[in-house]
Amino acid sequence: MACKTSFTVVAAIMCMYVCSVNGSAESYYMEDYCTGSVRQIHVGYNGVMLYSQRGAHYENDINCTVTFYTAEGQVPMLISRWINLENSYDCIQLFDGQDTSVLPTVTQCHSDPLRYFSTQRYLTVQMTTDDGVSYDGFRISVIVYGNTGVEDQCDLDAFHCQSSHQCIAMKKVCNNRDDCRNGEDEDIPECDPVESWLYWSGGQVAGLIIGYLIFLITVIAIVVVVNRRCKK
Numbered sequence: 619m620a621c622k623t624s625f626t627v628v629a630a631i632m633c634m635y636v637c638s639v640n641g642s643a644e645s646y647y648m649e650d651y652c653t654g655s656v657r658q659i660h661v662g663y664n665g666v667m668l669y670s671q672r673g674a675h676y677e678n679d680i681n682c683t684v685t686f687y688t689a690e691g692q693v694p695m696l697i698s699r700w701i702n703l704e705n706s707y708d709c710i711q712l713f714d715g716q717d718t719s720v721l722p723t724v725t726q727c728h729s730d731p732l733r734y735f736s737t738q739r740y741l742t743v744q745m746t747t748d749d750g751v752s753y754d755g756f757r758i759s760v761i762v763y764g765n766t767g768v769e770d771q772c773d774l775d776a777f778h779c780q781s782s783h784q785c786i787a788m789k790k791v792c793n794n795r796d797d798c799r800n801g802e803d804e805d806i807p808e809c810d811p812v813e814s815w816l817y818w819s820g821g822q823v824a825g826l827i828i829g830y831l832i833f834l835i836t837v838i839a840i841v842v843v844v845n846r847r848c849k850k
């Protein structure tokens with residue numbers, strides 16, 4: 619019976635790992651949206667990741683635009699994980715709408731953290747660069763929030779707990795403690811431990827491969843130990 623229980627636990631851990639990887643946010647790259655026509659990406663429960671490019675540095679002389687949209691009654695929220703742009707020359711612009719026909723709500727040509735709630739279900743992101751000097755760009759999370767017409771009163775370096783209208787420091791997001799009254803700061807895709815681990819491991823593909831290898835070795839070691847004990 620003990621052996622059966624042990625194998626069930628191993629199987630459950632495997633399932634949890636695979637499910638958590640499959641359930642993490644999908645990745646998109648600004649460099650795929652530079653051909654002129656605005657493209658739209660649906661933001662579902664898991665949120666999405668937006669990178670400037672796949673390689674080490676973004677291209678010069680680009681003008682790329684992508685629009686995120688949510689279901690009715692929800693708004694996209696954008697949080698930068700890191701930004702590295704050539705100061706004053708390479709820029710991100712945010713348009714509160716489904717294209718760039720409205721005036722940009724945010725124009726950022728530097729590497730400060732970026733956080734923005736749209737006021738309705740569309741949010742358009744544009745990246746433009748000049749003809750010289752490129753850095754490593756950005757990684758931005760786009761997640762779904764519940765209500766339209768959000769008035770975000772928090773500072774740029776704070777996290778808005780939407781249901782309780784609290785502002786908490788960004789360092790309290792994903793720290794395994796509920797700092798928002800309803801725990802929203804621990805309930806966003808960024809808090810997924812696998813996702814965070816991949817980020818800190820320094821590269822998505824490398825992180826994914828190393829993560830799977832470590833996981834497989836761990837499972838094999840557990841199976842071997844359990845097997846030996848069962849034979850005794």
Ligand SMILES: [Ca+2]
Nearest residue numbers: 704748750751
């Ligand atoms: Ca540049």
Ligand SMILES: [Ca+2]
Nearest residue numbers: 790793795797
């Ligand atoms: Ca927290």
